[in-house]
Amino acid sequence: MEVFWSAGFNGCSVQDLTDAAHVPKGSFYNHFDGKEALALEALATYAAQNDPRALLDTSVEPVERLRRDFRKRWKIVKERGYKGGCFLGSLSSEIADSHEGARAEFVRYYQRWSEAIAAVIAEAQANGTVAATADPQALGRFVLNAWQGTLLRAKTHRGEEPFKDFQAVVFGGLLAPGA
Amino acid sequence: MEVFWSAGFNGCSVQDLTDAAHVPKGSFYNHFDGKEALALEALATYAAQNDPRALLDTSVEPVERLRRDFRKRWKIVKERGYKGGCFLGSLSSEIADSHEGARAEFVRYYQRWSEAIAAVIAEAQANGTVAATADPQALGRFVLNAWQGTLLRAKTHRGEEPFKDFQAVVFGGLLAPGA
Numbered sequence: 598m599e600v601f602w603s604a605g606f607n608g609c610s611v612q613d614l615t616d617a618a619h620v621p622k623g624s625f626y627n628h629f630d631g632k633e634a635l636a637l638e639a640l641a642t643y644a645a646q647n648d649p650r651a652l653l654d655t656s657v658e659p660v661e662r663l664r665r666d667f668r669k670r671w672k673i674v675k676e677r678g679y680k681g682g683c684f685l686g687s688l689s690s691e692i693a694d695s696h697e698g699a700r701a702e703f704v705r706y707y708q709r710w711s712e713a714i715a716a717v718i719a720e721a722q723a724n725g726t727v728a729a730t731a732d733p734q735a736l737g738r739f740v741l742n743a744w745q746g747t748l749l750r751a752k753t754h755r756g757e758e759p760f761k762d763f764q765a766v767v768f769g770g771l772l773a774p775g776a
Numbered sequence: 777m778e779v780f781w782s783a784g785f786n787g788c789s790v791q792d793l794t795d796a797a798h799v800p801k802g803s804f805y806n807h808f809d810g811k812e813a814l815a816l817e818a819l820a821t822y823a824a825q826n827d828p829r830a831l832l833d834t835s836v837e838p839v840e841r842l843r844r845d846f847r848k849r850w851k852i853v854k855e856r857g858y859k860g861g862c863f864l865g866s867l868s869s870e871i872a873d874s875h876e877g878a879r880a881e882f883v884r885y886y887q888r889w890s891e892a893i894a895a896v897i898a899e900a901q902a903n904g905t906v907a908a909t910a911d912p913q914a915l916g917r918f919v920l921n922a923w924q925g926t927l928l929r930a931k932t933h934r935g936e937e938p939f940k941d942f943q944a945v946v947f948g949g950l951l952a953p954g955a
Contacts, residue, residue, distance in 0.1 A: 605870055607786035680873045686928060690869040691784055693932045694859045703932045731949060738929070739922065739945040742938055746925030749865060750917070753872045753882045759921055766918040770910060773837065 598639035602681040606636055606691050622699040633696050636688060643684045644706055660772050662676060663687075663714065664764075667744065671760050682752040686745045687694035711741040718772070728773050740767060777818035781860040785815055785870050796820050812875050817869060822863045823885055826852075828892035838900040839951050842893065843943075844924065850939050853927060861931040866926045890920040897951070919946060 598614060600617045611632060615622045625661060631633045652666055665762050681687060689703040721727035732761025750759040779788050779796045790811060794801045808814045833846055853861060860866060868882040894916025900906035922942060929938040 605782055605786055605874075608870075675851070676808050678782045682869065686925075689871055689932050690861065690866055691787075694782070695784070700932060707929060707932060711810065731945070735941045735944055736901050738938070739926075739941040742911035742929045742941065743918065743922035744911075744925065746865075746921035746923065749869055749924050749928070750886060753879060753886060756912065759917070760912045762918040762921065765914055766910070766950070771945070773904055 598642055598684070599690065601636055601639050602643075604682050606632065606688060612652060628762045633692075633699055636692070637699060637702055640685065640688060640702065640706070649710045652713040652717050655720070658726070659717045659724070660726055660768070663717045663772070666766055667763070670744075674751060675757075675760075679751045682748040684749055687752075690749075705742065711738045713737075714740050721772065726774055738772070740771070743767065777821055777863070780815055780818050780867065781822075781863050785811065785867060812871075812878055815871070816878060816881055819867060819881070819885070828889045829891040831896050834899070837905070838903070839871045839905055839947070840952070843947055844895045846942070849923075853930065854936075854939075857928045858934045862924060865927055866931075868891040869928075886920065890917040892916075893919050900951065901949070905953055914951070915923065922946065 600614050604613065612622060612627055613624050614632070614635060625635075629638070647670065649666075654662065657665070670683075675698065685706055689700075689707075693700045693703055712734075715733045718727060718736050718740075719733040722729040722733060743766075745766060747759045747763040779793050782925055785793065786840070786879060789806055791801060793811070793814060794804050804814075807816070808925055826849065828845075831841060833841065849862075853948075864882065870885075872879045891913075893942075894912045896921075897906060897913040899913050901908040926938045926942040
């Protein structure tokens with residue numbers, strides 16, 4: 598995963614990948630059909646480590662739960678010096694056009710994640726902490742898209758500003774109490 | 777530009793680029809230091825074709841001007857079947873980590889664009905069509921980041937939904953009259 602995340606899908610070779618894993622190149626083709634299969638395996642590992650189901654833990658107030666989840670994700674990219682961005686975002690940006698099978702997987706990951714965000718928003722609308730005027734599904738998708746753009750900008754700028762803008766507008770505006 | 781946009785920076789070779797331009801490979805190195813220099817040249821052409829200075833034409837009401845600008849940009853990616861996304865977004869996602877000189881250019885393009893959006897928002901706040909509670913610079917950067925995430929999602933989903941979500945939340949919420 599680290600090799601794909603750092604170098605990009607087309608920026609690394611099967612040799613780079615097998616070197617990093619300390620396995621002989623021949624054994625790669627015994628286990629995987631090709632780089633795409635290995636990248637999807639890496640994405641599954643990444644997704645499991647960053648599972649949006651954590652958003653469904655109802656012991657924390659919904660908006661606060663969402664805020665903490667984004668803060669945790671931000672901390673991970675910040676500790677990497679903002680390099681790599683979101684692995685799902687970067688990989689899908691690079692190969693969604695050229696790898697149709699992978700594209701279907703990306704759709705699934707994005708949907709699962711934005712539905713988890715939508716569920717939190719719907720919960721906050723039900724308990725009155727967020728205004729019930731907007732469709733929670735549309736808002737959930739938008740917030741995830743804005744998050745992906747935030748990480749893309751941070752990858753270029755390498756600073757806190759994109760995250761602060763996201764926090765200010767999403768939690769100080771869109772999902773503010775009584776907004 | 778088309779070759780970089782379709783295949784990605786690392787997904788195309790100098791041979792692919794010179795073939796597309798119908799020039800001999802040798803002449804490439806007479807004109808450019810390498811692929812990075814050519815990619816930045818292509819980005820400059822793209823940026824000129826999609827100049828955010830169009831946002832500064834004050835003959836149209838500010839929020840409507842912004843809405844039309846995003847609709848025009850959406851039409852371009854839609855006509856490409858959503859492939860490629862935003863050339864600035866895709867290229868910066870792929871090589872900001874690995875090409876430091878290019879990264880500085882990406883920072884410049886993003887700043888210039890988000891400042892143009894911020895100027896429109898400040899104008900709308902001044903004439904009372906958008907509430908003056910939020911910092912227009914932060915809002916301008918956020919809207920651009922959300923737009924980049926919208927195009928990234930559209931690249932994966934290949935449908936209207938991300939644009940509709942963007943329109944609904946940005947123009948129906950964040951920049952709605954009296955919001």
